[in-house]
Amino acid sequence: MPNEILSRGVTRRAVLGGMAGAAALSIAGRAFAADGEAPALAQLVKDGKLPPLAERLPKKPMVVTPFEKVGTYGGTLRRGLRGSSDHNGILRMVGNQSLVRWNLEFTAVQPNLAERWEVSDDATQFTFHLIEGVRWSDGHPFTADDVVFAIEDCVKNTELYSATPAQLAVAGKPVTVEKIDDYTVKFTFAAPNALYLENLATPLGQHPTLFPKHYCSQFLPKYNPNIEADAKNAGVTSWTELFRNRCGDIEIPTRWGNVVKPTLDPWVVKEPYVGGATRVVMTRNPYFWQVDTAGNQLPYIDEINFGISQDVESLMLNVISGKIDIQERHISVLANKPTLSQNMQKGDYRLLTLVPSASQQCQIYFNITHKDPAMRKMFADKSFRQALSIGINRQELIDIVYFGQSEPYQAGPRPTHPWYHEKYARQFTEYDADKAGAMLDQAGYKKGPDGFRVRPDGQKVFFSVDVIPTLYPDLVDALELVKTHWSQIGIDMKVNTIERALYYTRGDDNAHDAQVWPGPGGLDPMLDPRDFFAFHPQGSRYAIPWTLWYTSNGARGEEPPESQKKRMKLFDEARSTADLDKRGATMKQIFDIAAEEFETVGLCLAVGGFGIIRNNLRNVPEKQPDSWSWPNPGPSMPQQFTFTS
Amino acid sequence: MLVFIAKRLLWMIPSLFAVSFLAFVLIQLPPGDYVTTYIATLAASNEIVDQNTAAQLRERFGLDDPMLIQYFKWIWGILSRGDFGISFEWQQPVSDLIWERMALTLVLALATLIATWAIALPIGVYSAVRKYSIGDYFFTAFTFFGLAVPSFLLALVLMYVAAVEFGQDVGGLFSPQYENAPWSFAKMVDLFSHLWLPVIILAVSSTASLIRVMRANMLDELPKPYVTTARAKGLSEFRLLMKYPLMIALNPFISTIAWLLPNLISGSVVVAIVLNLPTAAPLLLQALMAQDMYLAGAFVLLICALTLIGSLISDILLALVDPRIRLE
Numbered sequence A: 001m002p003n004e005i006l007s008r009g010v011t012r013r014a015v016l017g018g019m020a021g022a023a024a025l026s027i028a029g030r031a032f033a034a035d036g037e038a039p040a041l042a043q044l045v046k047d048g049k050l051p052p053l054a055e056r057l058p059k060k061p062m063v064v065t066p067f068e069k070v071g072t073y074g075g076t077l078r079r080g081l082r083g084s085s086d087h088n089g090i091l092r093m094v095g096n097q098s099l100v101r102w103n104l105e106f107t108a109v110q111p112n113l114a115e116r117w118e119v120s121d122d123a124t125q126f127t128f129h130l131i132e133g134v135r136w137s138d139g140h141p142f143t144a145d146d147v148v149f150a151i152e153d154c155v156k157n158t159e160l161y162s163a164t165p166a167q168l169a170v171a172g173k174p175v176t177v178e179k180i181d182d183y184t185v186k187f188t189f190a191a192p193n194a195l196y197l198e199n200l201a202t203p204l205g206q207h208p209t210l211f212p213k214h215y216c217s218q219f220l221p222k223y224n225p226n227i228e229a230d231a232k233n234a235g236v237t238s239w240t241e242l243f244r245n246r247c248g249d250i251e252i253p254t255r256w257g258n259v260v261k262p263t264l265d266p267w268v269v270k271e272p273y274v275g276g277a278t279r280v281v282m283t284r285n286p287y288f289w290q291v292d293t294a295g296n297q298l299p300y301i302d303e304i305n306f307g308i309s310q311d312v313e314s315l316m317l318n319v320i321s322g323k324i325d326i327q328e329r330h331i332s333v334l335a336n337k338p339t340l341s342q343n344m345q346k347g348d349y350r351l352l353t354l355v356p357s358a359s360q361q362c363q364i365y366f367n368i369t370h371k372d373p374a375m376r377k378m379f380a381d382k383s384f385r386q387a388l389s390i391g392i393n394r395q396e397l398i399d400i401v402y403f404g405q406s407e408p409y410q411a412g413p414r415p416t417h418p419w420y421h422e423k424y425a426r427q428f429t430e431y432d433a434d435k436a437g438a439m440l441d442q443a444g445y446k447k448g449p450d451g452f453r454v455r456p457d458g459q460k461v462f463f464s465v466d467v468i469p470t471l472y473p474d475l476v477d478a479l480e481l482v483k484t485h486w487s488q489i490g491i492d493m494k495v496n497t498i499e500r501a502l503y504y505t506r507g508d509d510n511a512h513d514a515q516v517w518p519g520p521g522g523l524d525p526m527l528d529p530r531d532f533f534a535f536h537p538q539g540s541r542y543a544i545p546w547t548l549w550y551t552s553n554g555a556r557g558e559e560p561p562e563s564q565k566k567r568m569k570l571f572d573e574a575r576s577t578a579d580l581d582k583r584g585a586t587m588k589q590i591f592d593i594a595a596e597e598f599e600t601v602g603l604c605l606a607v608g609g610f611g612i613i614r615n616n617l618r619n620v621p622e623k624q625p626d627s628w629s630w631p632n633p634g635p636s637m638p639q640q641f642t643f644t645s
Numbered sequence B: 001m002l003v004f005i006a007k008r009l010l011w012m013i014p015s016l017f018a019v020s021f022l023a024f025v026l027i028q029l030p031p032g033d034y035v036t037t038y039i040a041t042l043a044a045s046n047e048i049v050d051q052n053t054a055a056q057l058r059e060r061f062g063l064d065d066p067m068l069i070q071y072f073k074w075i076w077g078i079l080s081r082g083d084f085g086i087s088f089e090w091q092q093p094v095s096d097l098i099w100e101r102m103a104l105t106l107v108l109a110l111a112t113l114i115a116t117w118a119i120a121l122p123i124g125v126y127s128a129v130r131k132y133s134i135g136d137y138f139f140t141a142f143t144f145f146g147l148a149v150p151s152f153l154l155a156l157v158l159m160y161v162a163a164v165e166f167g168q169d170v171g172g173l174f175s176p177q178y179e180n181a182p183w184s185f186a187k188m189v190d191l192f193s194h195l196w197l198p199v200i201i202l203a204v205s206s207t208a209s210l211i212r213v214m215r216a217n218m219l220d221e222l223p224k225p226y227v228t229t230a231r232a233k234g235l236s237e238f239r240l241l242m243k244y245p246l247m248i249a250l251n252p253f254i255s256t257i258a259w260l261l262p263n264l265i266s267g268s269v270v271v272a273i274v275l276n277l278p279t280a281a282p283l284l285l286q287a288l289m290a291q292d293m294y295l296a297g298a299f300v301l302l303i304c305a306l307t308l309i310g311s312l313i314s315d316i317l318l319a320l321v322d323p324r325i326r327l328e
Helices: A039-046 A087-093 A144-155 A196-201 A213-219 A227-233 A239-247 A312-320 A334-342 A373-380 A382-390 A394-401 A422-426 A433-442 A473-488 A500-508 A544-551 A562-575 A580-597 B002-028 B034-044 B051-061 B067-081 B094-129 B134-148 B151-165 B185-221 B225-232 B237-243 B245-249 B251-255 B257-267 B269-274 B280-289 B293-321
Strands: A062-064 A076-082 A100-102 A109-111 A114-119 A125-130 A176-181 A184-188 A267-271 A279-284 A290-292 A303-309 A349-356 A360-366 A462-467 A492-497 A514-519 A610-614 A623-626
Touching: A076 A087, A076 A312, A087 A303, A100 A196, A109 A114, A109 A196, A125 A144, A144 A176, A144 A184, A144 A213, A213 A227, A213 A239, A227 A239, A267 A303, A303 A312, A312 A334, A312 B151, A334 A473, A334 A610, A360 A473, A373 A382, A382 A433, A394 A473, A422 A580, A462 A473, A462 A500, A473 A492, A473 A514, A500 A514, A500 B034, A562 A580, B002 B067, B002 B293, B034 B051, B067 B293, B094 B134, B094 B185, B094 B245, B094 B257, B094 B280, B094 B293, B134 B185, B151 B185, B151 B269, B185 B245, B185 B251, B185 B269, B225 B237, B237 B245, B245 B251, B251 B257, B251 B293, B257 B293, B269 B280, B280 B293
Parallel strands: A062 A290, A076 A303, A349 A623, A462 A492, A462 A514
Antiparallel strands: A100 A109, A114 A125, A125 A184, A176 A184, A267 A279, A279 A303, A349 A610, A360 A514
């Protein structure tokens, strides 16, 4: 049941059904005699190659309560990546050590590298107190200097980042970070930024803990006058390239391509993710700063082996034959579920349930800002969109394409969310072909001699809907069904299956009639409101020019109508409101207007994915949110996963 | 002969230029560029890439230059410094990425070629000499089966059987302990113990068609008067076959060597992806999809160079083997 959790700067959220109480919570700040360590590390200490455990851990290390039980050391965890550009597959498993983190229910922000924090009443100042004595994976202390360096010297360096990442800039001005003492840093924003803690818990919030000063400073001109020569010697064209190669960034492959870069992660790179690699191996970080409730240093598991499969089918084969320990990425489509269920015994695994954070499985975005005036007029006609919406037989679509595992839905937060908006979610979802036909007649789209409708200007009503078959094969099937439903009310549509880059190019050029995409914002409506108003310059596909106007403060794009401008203003307001009740009320106004305007046509509620966990792998929550903002399985803390013999 | 070879080598230079230019144009033809693809990948995980960052990336990669300038920069790098450029996706020099992959591709290609010929030649000769025998019918049936089954399907079925029924480690060309190990004798042995599965899969379809070609050629040659004459003069049946009809029937085999190399690389893309082989094909496909043009361009250029070398070899071999062909 929805459980409102109120905490500093945290929005209230629904607790995902069935997951309550299943959190692997950590309590920082408890004095603790940490004495357990992996046998291999104990041997290194004995040989004098590594300082003793007490010198590697903070005085008060963060204590993690294991999900099921205190684990045992050892083992190699096997997981799959796919081809190249799957760097986020590693990030999700290993790279989740930000200042704060999500709890398991995706409802509250919890301490991580910052053991506590204070937020000013106007939500412009955030003061973080770091855990004392945390060390980078090379043994060098992690302090406030590293955080200041990461933001002030790296992220705010305009040669490295021509624009400050969106999270760290408010009202067009980047954040200012200052050191109070060795373990205290203060972030000051130019305007209220009430969502900052939540943003900090997402992968894109990792910048403050990404760049170790003692290592990365050698790649900045400020600290190294010979940097250009070094870059030339390293065979790259500029120092910025050298910096990216050695220190990486949140979301680029080179983050995992350098074995010597110190990190704060539970495992560090042993065999790097580089071009042509067939696997990536990560090995335990001897300086990892968390312990379990019995005082054993985490992680339990020695190594992680990411095999790189070029093909999902061969990944599936590895899963079925028991060669993968935990996997949901790439195999989590519904079509694989029967195969994976049948082979549970043979592969000796159990199923993992993913709770979607998305709202909509398939959102149809008619281009209301179409370049062709006649098409624009048609798509901008609200009754045209409403008629098309009730002309879709959603139940048939759900039964055939989604095995009955969904319900008709338009947009907005999911039904379990406290901000759920009944009208916005359910309007125009009932199937009524006769009424749809009548509405189209009335809007001036009469049937021609061939049974298809004609626009008032005499042209046949015809448009194409772009979809990427390689990315979302189910959406192609869904659209094929919608096509037959629409042909029954006299609307001729073409399912336009195209390649991914072309899809984006068409969107960027505002050259599309309509496009489909899953609609986000089901559990995280504040983090991605692209369907509620023209927010996302690539994602709000019903009005890309309006989003450009919004993101460029009116410098580019096309001025949107009043109702959009009102929502943009409301959202800016909500974003800077620390009071949760007030924020919820503001968001409700946005949903009210969005429901009234009915810009996007949704098909059905996003369907949950699933994955597998080998039976001998324990401490893994079997129900997890599925989201980029909650980068599953990372926030369930793989460092406390353990193997039973 | 030497003059011929020298001439051919000279001709290869303009051919390579033409081919590399065409390859570059073709890679650039699809809409968008590497940055578009990169943004698309990030946006799939809901990240917003602002227009400034995109413009900065384009500038960094030189994507704003006209295509001709990009091409000449690339070619000049190759000619002057042997520098094939940087892979956008990996931020690594292309030359680091391609050599090992190309070497493994050649090993796989040659192994497949040898396997194909070793199976196809004797069977082709046998089914021509014993035309309409039970053996001939058996091999003919096998031929059609081999041609009809797509190799990726065969790969999937064999992998499934091996992995699920026998618990074998399939996919890849190395055991885990050798995957990133330096080259050694043990690693070579490990490679060959993994090579047989892809070789069989790749050999099946080409074997089938080669058997048919061999059989038809032999059937053409066998009734010719010189065979009857030789037989009348008392030549043993085996020597008779080997001496002339086989040599002449080999002609199409040898003249297609040039196509074999590129065919084995492009024809094995799907199999290599399914079987997870660390050959050039999957990397080339990925580079093409990401519009990582220097990496893709380097692969295409190398494959073309191999084709040209292959056709030179086949011309030389033809001159040696077929008495009817003269170079002068």
